[in-house]
Amino acid sequence: MGKKKPRPIPVPAEKIPGLIDAHTHLASCGLHTGEQIREFIAQAAVAGVERICTVGDGLDEAEAALRAAHDSDAVYAACAIHPTRAGELDDAARARLTEMAADPRCVAIGETGLDTYWIKHSDTCADLDTQEEALRWHIDLAISSGKALMIHNREADADLLRVLADAPQPKETILHCFSSPLDVAEEALARGYVLSFAGNVTFKRNDFLREAARLAPAGQYLIETDAPYMTPEPFRGAKNSPALIGHTALCVAQARGQDVAETVTEINSTFSRVYGLA
Numbered sequence: 001m002g003k004k005k006p007r008p009i010p011v012p013a014e015k016i017p018g019l020i021d022a023h024t025h026l027a028s029c030g031l032h033t034g035e036q037i038r039e040f041i042a043q044a045a046v047a048g049v050e051r052i053c054t055v056g057d058g059l060d061e062a063e064a065a066l067r068a069a070h071d072s073d074a075v076y077a078a079c080a081i082h083p084t085r086a087g088e089l090d091d092a093a094r095a096r097l098t099e100m101a102a103d104p105r106c107v108a109i110g111e112t113g114l115d116t117y118w119i120k121h122s123d124t125c126a127d128l129d130t131q132e133e134a135l136r137w138h139i140d141l142a143i144s145s146g147k148a149l150m151i152h153n154r155e156a157d158a159d160l161l162r163v164l165a166d167a168p169q170p171k172e173t174i175l176h177c178f179s180s181p182l183d184v185a186e187e188a189l190a191r192g193y194v195l196s197f198a199g200n201v202t203f204k205r206n207d208f209l210r211e212a213a214r215l216a217p218a219g220q221y222l223i224e225t226d227a228p229y230m231t232p233e234p235f236r237g238a239k240n241s242p243a244l245i246g247h248t249a250l251c252v253a254q255a256r257g258q259d260v261a262e263t264v265t266e267i268n269s270t271f272s273r274v275y276g277l278a
């Protein structure tokens with residue numbers, strides 16, 4: 001029996017000052033208390049990570065994301081019901097999310113969107129009509145609260161582009177973990193959306209994502225970890241963390257033919273703009 005080669009333990013890239021993580025899940029990374037999060041942020045700061053947007057995918061998770069954002073100056077929250085759980089968006093949930101959206105530490109409504117992958121692979125996933133209705137409600141909330149709309153899209157390009165085109169447009173629309181083909185990237189950029197690239201932009205076979213990163217004008221792209229998922233190369237398969245965002249920054253800078261400092265400066269000001277920060 002051959003021994004399996006042990007997976008390398010992920011380590012951050014060399015320090016790159018000014019890094020942000022535009023979309024992560026601190027609670028799913030095992031970080032729950034204010035103390036745990038502050039300690040973690042201090043460690044991530046060694047890798048240059050300065051600001052993080054953490055996402056709550058349901059009411060409880062959104063409350064936790066907001067608490068984290070109140071506990072640490074470096075953390076901001078995004079609140080919504082995830083499309084796979086769109087059936088949970090009842091009147092009480094709508095009322096609570098509307099309150100959360102008004103919180104100054106809530107900078108985005110998300111992740112909302114469409115996900116047909118989990119319709120096929122899970123018995124509990126909301127159907128597409130329920131997802132679309134929830135997406136339209138979240139779009140209205142983003143507009144009425146003046147917050148960015150943060151979109152999740154898994155195997156639903158055509159339906160997503162259709163809904164976003166005929167719904168009113170929020171001031172900022174972020175396509176989180178952008179993983180769609182190049183024609184979708186071009187259409188999204190033409191509409192003024194922001195593409196947020198996750199660890200899969202570093203995967204060898206994903207030349208089309210690096211091409212999308214190259215095409216995106218300054219101001220229309222971000223980077224994110226979506227931790228604990230989507231770990232970038234060279235640590236693909238290990239558990240992801242916001243401290244590893246530097247690997248994705250280096251890959252995107254290389255795709256754009258830029259010095260990483262220039263890329264990070266562009267990303268940093270896009271983070272400030274889309275999330276309405278000074």
Ligand SMILES: [Zn+2]
Nearest residue numbers: 111152153177
């Ligand atoms: Zn997502």
Ligand SMILES: [Zn+2]
Nearest residue numbers: 023055111226
């Ligand atoms: Zn996510």
